[in-house]
Amino acid sequence: MIGIVAVSHSAGLAEAARELALQMVPGDGAPLRVAAGAGTDADGRPILGTDAVLVAAAIDELAARCDGVLVLMDLGSAVMSAELALELRSSDVPVRLVPAPFVEGMLAAAVSASAGAPLEAVAAEAEAALQAKAAHLGEDIAAASGSAGASIAAPAGPETVRVVRVRNALGIHARPAALIAEAAGSADVRLRRLPAGPEAGAASLSRLLALGARAGDEVQVRGSGAGADAAVERIAALFADGFGEEIAAGAGGEGSGTRARPGPDRDVTRARQIPASAAPIDDADAGESPAPDDGAALPPGTVLRGRGVSPGVAAAPVAHPSPAIAEPEPADPLLAAEREAEAARIAPAAAAVAAGFAARAEAASGETRAILDATRLLAADPDLVADAAARVRTEGLSAARAVWEAASAQAEALVGLGGRTAERAADVRDIRNRIVAVLHGREPASVPEREAPFVLVATDLAPSDTAALAGSACAALVTEQGGPTSHTAIIARALGLPAVVAAPGAAGIPDGTLVLVDGETGTVTMDPAEDELAAARAAADARAFDGDGRLADGTPLPLLTNVGGPADAVQAAGAAAQGIGLFRTEFCFLDRAAAPTVEEQTIAYRGVLTPFAGRKVVVRTLDAGSDKPLPFATPEHEENPALGLRGLRVSWRNPALLHDQLRALALAAAEEQAHVEVMAPMVATIEEARDFTAAARAAGLERVGVMIETPAAALMAEELLEVVDFVSIGTNDLAQYAMAADRQHPALGALNDPWQPAVLRLIATIGSAGQTAGAPVGVCGEAGGDPRLAPVLVGLGATSLSMTPRALGRVARALAAVTAEQCRAAADAALEAATAADARAAASAVLR
Ligand code: PEP
Ligand code: MG
Numbered sequence: 001m002i003g004i005v006a007v008s009h010s011a012g013l014a015e016a017a018r019e020l021a022l023q024m025v026p027g028d029g030a031p032l033r034v035a036a037g038a039g040t041d042a043d044g045r046p047i048l049g050t051d052a053v054l055v056a057a058a059i060d061e062l063a064a065r066c067d068g069v070l071v072l073m074d075l076g077s078a079v080m081s082a083e084l085a086l087e088l089r090s091s092d093v094p095v096r097l098v099p100a101p102f103v104e105g106m107l108a109a110a111v112s113a114s115a116g117a118p119l120e121a122v123a124a125e126a127e128a129a130l131q132a133k134a135a136h137l138g139e140d141i142a143a144a145s146g147s148a149g150a151s152i153a154a155p156a157g158p159e160t161v162r163v164v165r166v167r168n169a170l171g172i173h174a175r176p177a178a179l180i181a182e183a184a185g186s187a188d189v190r191l192r193r194l195p196a197g198p199e200a201g202a203a204s205l206s207r208l209l210a211l212g213a214r215a216g217d218e219v220q221v222r223g224s225g226a227g228a229d230a231a232v233e234r235i236a237a238l239f240a241d242g243f244g245e246e247i248a249a250g251a252g253g254e255g256s257g258t259r260a261r262p263g264p265d266r267d268v269t270r271a272r273q274i275p276a277s278a279a280p281i282d283d284a285d286a287g288e289s290p291a292p293d294d295g296a297a298l299p300p301g302t303v304l305r306g307r308g309v310s311p312g313v314a315a316a317p318v319a320h321p322s323p324a325i326a327e328p329e330p331a332d333p334l335l336a337a338e339r340e341a342e343a344a345r346i347a348p349a350a351a352a353v354a355a356g357f358a359a360r361a362e363a364a365s366g367e368t369r370a371i372l373d374a375t376r377l378l379a380a381d382p383d384l385v386a387d388a389a390a391r392v393r394t395e396g397l398s399a400a401r402a403v404w405e406a407a408s409a410q411a412e413a414l415v416g417l418g419g420r421t422a423e424r425a426a427d428v429r430d431i432r433n434r435i436v437a438v439l440h441g442r443e444p445a446s447v448p449e450r451e452a453p454f455v456l457v458a459t460d461l462a463p464s465d466t467a468a469l470a471g472s473a474c475a476a477l478v479t480e481q482g483g484p485t486s487h488t489a490i491i492a493r494a495l496g497l498p499a500v501v502a503a504p505g506a507a508g509i510p511d512g513t514l515v516l517v518d519g520e521t522g523t524v525t526m527d528p529a530e531d532e533l534a535a536a537r538a539a540a541d542a543r544a545f546d547g548d549g550r551l552a553d554g555t556p557l558p559l560l561t562n563v564g565g566p567a568d569a570v571q572a573a574g575a576a577a578q579g580i581g582l583f584r585t586e587f588c589f590l591d592r593a594a595a596p597t598v599e600e601q602t603i604a605y606r607g608v609l610t611p612f613a614g615r616k617v618v619v620r621t622l623d624a625g626s627d628k629p630l631p632f633a634t635p636e637h638e639e640n641p642a643l644g645l646r647g648l649r650v651s652w653r654n655p656a657l658l659h660d661q662l663r664a665l666a667l668a669a670a671e672e673q674a675h676v677e678v679m680a681p682m683v684a685t686i687e688e689a690r691d692f693t694a695a696a697r698a699a700g701l702e703r704v705g706v707m708i709e710t711p712a713a714a715l716m717a718e719e720l721l722e723v724v725d726f727v728s729i730g731t732n733d734l735a736q737y738a739m740a741a742d743r744q745h746p747a748l749g750a751l752n753d754p755w756q757p758a759v760l761r762l763i764a765t766i767g768s769a770g771q772t773a774g775a776p777v778g779v780c781g782e783a784g785g786d787p788r789l790a791p792v793l794v795g796l797g798a799t800s801l802s803m804t805p806r807a808l809g810r811v812a813r814a815l816a817a818v819t820a821e822q823c824r825a826a827a828d829a830a831l832e833a834a835t836a837a838d839a840r841a842a843a844s845a846v847l848r
Helices: 011-023 052-063 077-088 102-114 119-127 131-136 141-145 174-184 205-210 228-240 336-343 346-363 366-379 382-395 399-417 419-423 425-440 463-467 487-495 530-540 566-574 585-589 598-612 647-653 655-671 686-698 711-715 717-723 731-738 757-773 790-795 805-816 820-832 836-847
Strands: 002-008 032-036 068-073 095-098 159-165 188-193 199-201 218-224 303-305 307-310 313-319 454-458 474-479 499-501 514-518 523-526 559-563 579-584 616-620 675-680 703-708 726-729 777-779 800-803
Touching: 002 011, 002 052, 002 077, 002 102, 002 119, 011 032, 011 102, 032 052, 052 068, 052 077, 068 077, 068 102, 068 119, 077 095, 095 119, 102 119, 159 228, 174 205, 174 228, 174 366, 188 228, 199 205, 205 366, 205 382, 205 399, 218 228, 307 487, 313 474, 336 382, 336 399, 346 366, 346 382, 346 399, 346 425, 366 425, 382 399, 399 419, 399 425, 454 514, 474 487, 474 514, 487 499, 499 514, 559 566, 559 805, 566 579, 566 598, 566 805, 579 585, 579 598, 579 800, 585 598, 598 616, 598 655, 647 655, 655 675, 655 686, 675 686, 675 726, 686 703, 686 717, 703 711, 703 717, 711 717, 711 731, 711 757, 717 726, 717 757, 726 757, 731 757, 757 777, 757 820, 757 836, 790 800, 790 805, 790 820, 790 836, 800 805, 820 836
Parallel strands: 002 032, 002 068, 068 095, 313 454, 454 474, 474 499, 559 579, 559 800, 579 616, 616 675, 675 703, 703 726, 726 777, 777 800
Antiparallel strands: 159 218, 188 199, 188 218, 303 523, 307 499, 313 514, 514 523
């Protein structure tokens, strides 16, 4: 018998539909489970939403007694949760997600399943469930069940259908979407992410983005009418070519056949927004607090933290873009006789905005030009115009209000998809504001034009704003929103401007405030002191490292580097790093919806090992969770993700993930000349260390260690070193857990300080355990790259330090100036201090 899972945002809706369906079938009916809602709030009221873990549990429960499971979903994120559940489930019974109507499909599926039909037949029944209603109403079923967008018409006449695969690593982002739109020309072509993803007209950039199509996904391209054959072929060729972009490892070739049926084991295409990670700063003495949102001045020295997305340091007064277009007020509905003329104003306004972008693109080059071109297509999006015009006609909204609502809905849909797609929401809002400005006969908001250098600070910047900065006096960018792949970040890097995004409170910094922006550490310091400015300038001036870390007395102190993937490794090797002390493997797969295959992983790891032939590379197994959620590994809803199933604990739920990773690493190590060591993140017990060591050795990896990031592990360092070959101290997390202070919390920077005596004493415990065991003790948290702390860490027992490549020269210089004995004396002095400030002062008094 086939089981059915009903996935809905509302438990009430799903239960009622279930009741209805079960009334239609005799006897015990069909096994039908509801996976609906997202729990209850503090008052016990149900929260609307869907939960992939619930869906996976329902599938697993049915799998124990069914030959297959059919999953029906209501809307939006229900589809994504169902897709994600395919990854989370532990059973391997065939599962089909069907794009069937929720209520009618459930009835049809229940009847079919209770009659003992096989999975394909039950799925077909569910998918055809609207036919009866459509026939009754005399409608064509294609039109009745049709498209995601009101303005996407059903195809007319014979169709050309191709199934293609997304091969480029970044999936359908703005540039590929623009290429598709151009290739479609005027032909009626639509794309659908298979098996049950949304559909988009090829001319609608925003809907193409909202497909959420990632590398490896299959997409159906359908065209009908004049020119469709050629347009579909052009689009298929673009997919086959990966849109001229980097091809994702293992993304495969073009799919074949027509109207491919969805398979049960396809990749999940869900992506999540990766939260901005807190970046450390050198001087944690500075007070930290979010900026007020009333534009009041912040105390000098206040540090805001965000995400550094374009390196470099700059100090200049803040300037804000001119005020944004305000949301048009909803007014009384227009009279019916006025609506047509009002609706007709929208298309010319959109065309004027598109023409403005075309002119800017013409004047730009490279990446900036491509981005402006893509934005032009967003402005010319026929779906946006049609949707807004429909709102005028049916609801009597003003043209401006209708555009605002239509574009905001598009932007929200993009945000809901998370990841890179969410970052395109800023582009849609920019278009919205510009069209509304044209409708109001106003100039859109723009970046300031100044002679003297300034730091542009905004809630978010549109590509057009950022592109306009070329050749201006702008010295750096800071935004409150945005991510590393937002257009702000891309253009900032292209223009060589230091940039920090996702800095909470930044938009509230008053105009004219002198700020110091560090695009590497992601910090923005208000009214920095003169010595901070000087230190920042010195730090920015990257010093060369000669590849030989040593103390003044000749004691070798290897200086290693932290990397997140092959590109970092190449850069680190160029900076003469003596090895890699921390390879954050999860960084290779942050955007992946499905777990990478062993082959994909092997390729990525080899990319890091190759530049370090003959040198040590310490590879950390996936540290998924908390500030680095991986869609394929991290539980969906955790009350306290930092204290949840993160790091090594992910393998408790999914041992295959660790197993595959170790296998891939062993394969990569066997092919390369680097000396590979492996370590596990977030270890708290000896049993974990034992199991990990056994698993790594069984995979063929000889040197095995653990990170010490929890106070538990620090206190058990001696016992841990009886089990593993080495330890590496993750000072970022060790401080977070020792001080009970979220490392991303902008107000807790003073607690997240490795100079805190409690943290120093934990490090001392680890150092002395290392000395007793004669085992290496590395430091790979950000503290390792702090030239003032480095001698103290060595005095506490660190035998190597690992850091960003830019810090190598500075740390090498600091260590070359001190002897081992001085390091120990500085450490002893710091250990005796009662406060972080005293510890700093005590250490610098010794090292002066
Ligand atoms: C740390 O916690 O110090 C560490 C190096 O790991 P991550 O920053 O990747 O959590
Ligand atoms: Mg850590």
